[in-house]
Amino acid sequence: MGYSMTVAENMFENLRLELRRGCLTLAVLAQLRQEHYGYTLRKALTERGLAIDESTLYPLLRRLETQGLLTSEWREEEKRNKRFYRLSADGETMFTQLLDEWNAINASLYKIL
């Protein structure tokens, strides 16, 4: 019994993470239509019901920037240097395409479920 629970829990966790991964990217791109630095972005997402670990969000920002979807700049705010991110031109295009895709999947899922 214990064995099947462990496997089931593990499987659920893997599937849940898989389901969230793409959604998080879309949420981050959406939120970065306005400029944010890491911490305020995380807060904004949490306030809207999408909690995300620091160890997931901060590296994700780096990856999206490397892919050219975000731009960033170091700037001082409240006597502390912070790295501010926002959507790049490529990022805006990508976001629009992903949003269309999301809406299409969502509509299909509603019909299926």
Place this chain on the structure above:
Amino acid sequence: MELLDRYLLAVRKHLPLARQADIVAELRANLEAQLEEQESELGRPLTEGEAIDWLKRLGSPTEMAAKYQPLRYLIGPTIFPTYWMILRLAVLWASVAWAVATVVRMITEGHGPEWLAQALWSYPGVLAATVAWVTGAFAAFEYVAVHYPNIIPGNLTHSSAWSPTSLPRLEKDDRPGKRRTFATAVAEFVAEFALIIWLLLIPRYPVVLMGPGAIYLEHSAIRLTHISVEFFWVIVVFNVVQLAWHGYNLLSGNWAVKGVLQKLAAKAMGVVPVLLLLTAPGHVFLEVNPDEAARMPADLDLAMLNHYLFTSVIVLSFIVTIQLVLEIWKVGMGGYRRGMAPGR
């Protein structure tokens, strides 16, 4: 907060060198903002227990750093740091074992430099086999951990059991090296001085080096060649320079940590006497003592003895040169890391 500094230091050690400073600076800004807000909500600083809980929620430093690395499909981010540490240890020990085995075979089987050159070709194969075995074992471990979590306990693949209190302490002095007390530094200086006196007594009173054996050596059928005398004086000069340098450190109040330049100079000077032995004319270190030639044992092969000695000198030269290169590399990397540190 010291605990946060220690956390960031530990994360930094697992990040790619070129991006360390930038990532840690950003992480610091974000975490400090989060900390400030928590403390402002509480109206007081976090207690140590609260700080520990907060850092534990962030995940272990290795997990945090691993998220910044490119995806590794064969071995997951949680066990990758352990894999990397074991791999380096395995490569080191395999290299040492190979080197010892090669030297022992060379001496006991009487092989020459040509054999050694051929033996060197087998070294990449030893390395490849070591890497393959370690990687294979960790890849299998990762596979079982992911697909059969009931076989491998979760705490072996997930570092939920880590504690922020086990984070390494911050370095008070950013210069590398162990700190010494004044008493230790003075004791070392006195010991070095006594060593030089002892060395200087040897030519006139060989008994201080050989004991009663000095009398036997004087009437021995073989004796040391002139290169051994030159080697001896280079050693004396080396020790005198070290003594002068350490004396200057004591006088200038700079005894606590040996400077990087001093460490490098000591390593470099240590190479000179060994390389000097390589220049021995005809690679001869022992020769027949003309006054006692009649006592020469018939079965003593002096040429073979010199050959073995020369082989040992080659191996020794190789070791001291590698040590010097490693020291230069360590100093270079240390300087680069400090140069890239945030806030500089």
